[in-house]
Amino acid sequence: MACPKIFLSCLLLQVMFLFLVPEVAHGQGLKVGFYQKTCPSAEAIVKKVIGEVMSVAPSLSGPLLRMHFHDCFVRGCEGSILLNSSTNQAEKDSPPNLSLRGYQVIDRVKTALEKACPGTVSCSDILAIVARDVVVATGALSYDVETGRRDGNVSSLTEALTNLVPPNANITTLKADFAQRGLSVKDLVVLSGGHTLGTSHCSSFTDRLYNFTGKGDSDPKLDSNYVARLKLKCKPNDQTTLVEMDPGSVRTFDIKYFDLIPKRRVLFTSDIALLDDSQTKAYIDLQIKTGGSTFFKDFGVSMVNMGRIGVLTGTAGEVRKVCSKVN
Numbered sequence: 001m002a003c004p005k006i007f008l009s010c011l012l013l014q015v016m017f018l019f020l021v022p023e024v025a026h027g028q029g030l031k032v033g034f035y036q037k038t039c040p041s042a043e044a045i046v047k048k049v050i051g052e053v054m055s056v057a058p059s060l061s062g063p064l065l066r067m068h069f070h071d072c073f074v075r076g077c078e079g080s081i082l083l084n085s086s087t088n089q090a091e092k093d094s095p096p097n098l099s100l101r102g103y104q105v106i107d108r109v110k111t112a113l114e115k116a117c118p119g120t121v122s123c124s125d126i127l128a129i130v131a132r133d134v135v136v137a138t139g140a141l142s143y144d145v146e147t148g149r150r151d152g153n154v155s156s157l158t159e160a161l162t163n164l165v166p167p168n169a170n171i172t173t174l175k176a177d178f179a180q181r182g183l184s185v186k187d188l189v190v191l192s193g194g195h196t197l198g199t200s201h202c203s204s205f206t207d208r209l210y211n212f213t214g215k216g217d218s219d220p221k222l223d224s225n226y227v228a229r230l231k232l233k234c235k236p237n238d239q240t241t242l243v244e245m246d247p248g249s250v251r252t253f254d255i256k257y258f259d260l261i262p263k264r265r266v267l268f269t270s271d272i273a274l275l276d277d278s279q280t281k282a283y284i285d286l287q288i289k290t291g292g293s294t295f296f297k298d299f300g301v302s303m304v305n306m307g308r309i310g311v312l313t314g315t316a317g318e319v320r321k322v323c324s325k326v327n
């Protein structure tokens with residue numbers, strides 16, 4: 001900022017700038033404990049409902065974590081993933097989102113919150129708190145969730161299609177897609193660690209098993225013994241079978257996903273691609289060597305970073321009464 005004529009007013013401007021920048025960089029109006037005065041029991045209510053859900057349907061931890069990611073990457077974290085469309089043209093109708101589940105859990109949380117504090121807690125904040133609570137329920141370290149998001153009123157199938165990262169993405173695309181949303185290379189590798197939970201449909205990776213380059217071959221970056229095992233589970237056009245992403249511990253938040261990457265036993269090109277960048281590879285090596293010395297803490301930090309993408313705060317957007325429709 002150059003100070004051409006009036007030195008004093010320019011100095012004042014610079015001081016104001018210094019104060020403004022951290023505000024902008026800090027998730028534009030989000031803060032930990034946003035509902036402390038307006039709905040003090042908000043987070044406890046979410047935690048209680050998620051505790052009940054996890055005790056009867058633990059397999060929903062993966063989908064509920066993924067739901068927050070898919071919300072944030074399309075139009076920012078503003079709850080557009082939850083909106084219904086009478087013509088099936090919403091984000092949730094988009095092919096990458098057809099495998100999402102757990103919307104009824106979000107509705108259940110919302111109903112409980114509306115009962116306690118009507119019209120107060122946004123659906124986008126619910127997604128962020130639920131994501132934290134499911135990872136903690138599966139073994140992750142707890143972290144403070146920033147709240148204060150408001151809900152958007154647009155949801156588009158095509159936007160989801162163009163904005164969600166495909167499983168065949170290479171490292172260049174992955175880094176660019178994350179950077180575009182203000183997320184670092186470290187956030188990319190840390191958040192990919194979310195694949196320690198949950199399952200994938202065969203259809204998300206069968207291209208790696210059959211006819212990878214059009215010659216009836218499989219992806220050489222996939223361990224050949226693992227290819228053989230996966231082929232037993234997934235036939236070429238299988239649209240329904242589910243495969244564990246981190247076999248043996250899909251309901252436990254641990255570092256086994258990172259162990260599997262150098263062994264070439266991960267399902268997606270986007271997973272193995274994390275070996276193609278020196279920073280992401282170094283992170284994986286470190287977590288393996290140290291038994292995940294920093295992963296649990298890093299995950300909370302990166303989730304907070306992800307939760308800041310494109311948020312609506314202040315008077316922007318609205319607090320939906322029902323998460324699947326605009327007010």
Ligand code: HEM
Pocket residue numbers: 061062063065066069099101165166167168169174191192194195197198199200201202203204268270
């Ligand atoms: C880096 C780019 C990413 C790509 C390309 C990707 C891709 C995928 C794909 C294709 C599936 C399987 C969907 C299915 O067929 O059912 C999946 C599942 C999953 N992803 Fe990702 N993902 C990425 C990042 C993330 C992030 C950042 C998170 C959360 C922090 C996440 C959490 C999950 C979880 C928990 C599941 C399991 C869902 C379930 O059990 O139904 N992913 N991902």
